[in-house]
Amino acid sequence: MDLALAPIRTVEPAIEARLRLAFPSKTFQIKRVPPVLTVKEFERVVRLTPFIGLAWLGIKPDPASGRLLAAAMRWRLTMIVKASSSLEARFKGDRMDIGMDAMIDVAAALLQGAVFDGIGASAVTGAEAVYADGWSDDATVVANLDFEVRYQFSPAALQLKTIDDFTALGVTWLNADSPAAGGVDAPQTVQPNS
Template structure:
């Protein structure tokens, strides 16, 4: 099975590359995170602030899809900033100009209508200020930017075309206890009253 064309796998590095246009590695940590962080995980990433977490949150298929699945992969950026001195720098920025307001504005601008190479176009669907339950450090602020990326995929992209291809990855379906003697049909017997 060839995973080179798997949508999520293909999107992640392209999204990070897009973010790196304005969020250089020397100043911003970017890594994959779950869409909901545990308090332990949040404590870890606060020490890396300014931090950008990239979370895959799901997939929404286009109901008009045929044999080729079309739809949107749903993503979220989790932006974390920690004030370096006064609490106002949380939002307006520190001596380098980095603050949550600028991080959110730039992330939205970078992602709206961005072409993700070889995959599709990104669309920002929302941005919100959030809190981390159980976190009491007033110097830390968090925002989320939700976006989706259009995609399409079919089994051919994974080189899953024949029964042998599926058998190589161990796929089997159990239709009956004894498949040698059971004939599967599309006929339905209605119960008698």
């Protein structure tokens, strides 16, 4: 079983590589975050500005994809800018800081219609200004940019045939040793689709 073939593990590094074309690591932090940041998480990442959080939102399968999963994987960029000079710099930037307007424009340009080799194409599905509830620093602005990546995936690529294969995925409730403790007695192998 090769987990490197799993959809999220394949798409995430491709997205980050695409973003790095215009958001170099010297200046921009790009980190995985949950779709909704808690106050504590926000307080942690706001110190890393300019910051781009990459959040996985979900998968929207095509209704008739059959055994081959054809779907749109939904993602969100949470972008945070804290201006060090004027409040106007929050949006327009200055010689010291990038502004939020430029971050949104560049991220949208990078992700709209981008083709990820061996995966599929992406499309921007929305962008909006957001705020951190309870955060009162006027110099900080936050925006989300939502996008999706079209892809096709066959579970056969994971070669899940035995209970050990599922356990390696982190499917911990499949515990053949202890059905009495809530595990599943599943010593049989899964037959591949033919």
